Amino acid sequence: MAEHKPQPKLVFADDDGNIYDHPELEMLVRRGDRLEPPRPDEIIPLPPESELFLLPGRDALGFDPESGEIERLEDRAVAAFVCPGHTLSATAAYAANPGAPVLPLFAYGAVGFSGDRFVVAAARVDEDRRQVFTGISKDRIVKGARALRTKYPKNHLIEHLCGCALTSCCPAARNLALGRFEAPLPTSRACNARCVGCLSLQDPSSGFPSTQSRIAFRPTAQEIVEVMAEHGRREPRPVFSFGQGCEGEPLTEIRVIAEAVARFRKNGGRGTVNINTNASLPDAVEAFAAAGGTSIRASLSSADAALYEAYYRPQGYSFADVGRSLARARASGLFISLNFLFFPGVSDTEAELAALTDLITEHRVDFVQLRNLNLDPELYLAVAKKSGALANPARHASMGLKNFRKRLRKACPWLRFGYFNPVVEAPPASA
Numbered sequence: 116m117a118e119h120k121p122q123p124k125l126v127f128a129d130d131d132g133n134i135y136d137h138p139e140l141e142m143l144v145r146r147g148d149r150l151e152p153p154r155p156d157e158i159i160p161l162p163p164e165s166e167l168f169l170l171p172g173r174d175a176l177g178f179d180p181e182s183g184e185i186e187r188l189e190d191r192a193v194a195a196f197v198c199p200g201h202t203l204s205a206t207a208a209y210a211a212n213p214g215a216p217v218l219p220l221f222a223y224g225a226v227g228f229s230g231d232r233f234v235v236a237a238a239r240v241d242e243d244r245r246q247v248f249t250g251i252s253k254d255r256i257v258k259g260a261r262a263l264r265t266k267y268p269k270n271h272l273i274e275h276l277c278g279c280a281l282t283s284c285c286p287a288a289r290n291l292a293l294g295r296f297e298a299p300l301p302t303s304r305a306c307n308a309r310c311v312g313c314l315s316l317q318d319p320s321s322g323f324p325s326t327q328s329r330i331a332f333r334p335t336a337q338e339i340v341e342v343m344a345e346h347g348r349r350e351p352r353p354v355f356s357f358g359q360g361c362e363g364e365p366l367t368e369i370r371v372i373a374e375a376v377a378r379f380r381k382n383g384g385r386g387t388v389n390i391n392t393n394a395s396l397p398d399a400v401e402a403f404a405a406a407g408g409t410s411i412r413a414s415l416s417s418a419d420a421a422l423y424e425a426y427y428r429p430q431g432y433s434f435a436d437v438g439r440s441l442a443r444a445r446a447s448g449l450f451i452s453l454n455f456l457f458f459p460g461v462s463d464t465e466a467e468l469a470a471l472t473d474l475i476t477e478h479r480v481d482f483v484q485l486r487n488l489n490l491d492p493e494l495y496l497a498v499a500k501k502s503g504a505l506a507n508p509a510r511h512a513s514m515g516l517k518n519f520r521k522r523l524r525k526a527c528p529w530l531r532f533g534y535f536n537p538v539v540e541a542p543p544a545s546a
Contacts, residue, residue, distance in 0.1 A: 123227030125177035127190040140177025142227030144205030146513040147460025157204040161233040164198040172215025176208045194223035195235045199246040202485040204516035205236035206492045217322035222487035240485045241534035245296045246286040259292035272334040294349030299359045301330045306363030309428040312490040314360040327361045339375035358391030369399035373406035380407035387539045394440035395432040404447035409539045412452040418470035425502035441478040450539045451480045456488040463519040466509035472526045482531045
């Protein structure tokens, strides 16, 4: 007979920021707008390099196992921001007070306390240590950034990325300074979407700031090629990625991107040349492939057109264009990933599973990156409700992240899952 494990305890905080575990009340989680105890198979120790957040204007909620009731404390709710490579299976349970501010652009995981450690409702979806910096001193990053600036004093893109590494502590930019893994290549000042959770540009009326500053210039093809060539000399299996959090939509700058990629390949450049994109411009996708691109990662909050467009708020394109871009990518031989922005209680439902399975099957998608949707949970639920998607009864029950992955893999057995852009064999360099 299996041993019954006690449920994790509720975690809460006082106004001074001290965090406590409750002696009686148990942890609650939120899936969509439903509150419930966590499932035993979804609780893991809080991963290293994760953070705990105190939620302003929000009271902690706990479950009383004696009465079977949910209790509201007058203490602050706490959430976890899990480190990269992990996907949340539930968000934090709380009760918002009148006038509570909109939460900044992070994902707010359900956190509890069990034994002698914090635990979260999440799963590790990628073993890649690409954004783990444990044991790497800040001095190494500073030294690497200074060396790049010294070697390329006139390269505006390198100057921008070194600032990202040293000021914003951007993981991708820090990896560039270290000469390892994936090199970021931001290029676009503009965007043809107005994503509710845009990381680099927010209207003042949104109630929360963007977390990154958008690039204010267009790099030249030569500047891009210099970054690619330098990183390719230092990393034996390099990944180069256009489309970063500090820019708009890279496909809007396809001319300079295609020129840079073609020159890089002509000079013998090898590696995975990837573009992170909203997949809005099919012709540009084709041009990227023709220039020597390797892979495309299409960002997707939902495979339901109404819910997708309610979040992305496209300007001059529609969800149908995303499908056309994926079709061009497949015809052009690109490796196709979906950057699926996962939100517990909305993403892991029968309706979303069916829509996503159809999209993946139609375009023979190779890879799904299960990333967390960084947005105030109540704000995203308001967006989802406004779209009409939540009126569908097939969105009223959460199957959980574990079952969602299992069923999606069963429906699409060729599909791989992860969190980061995978290394893909590069095409032969142009003659």
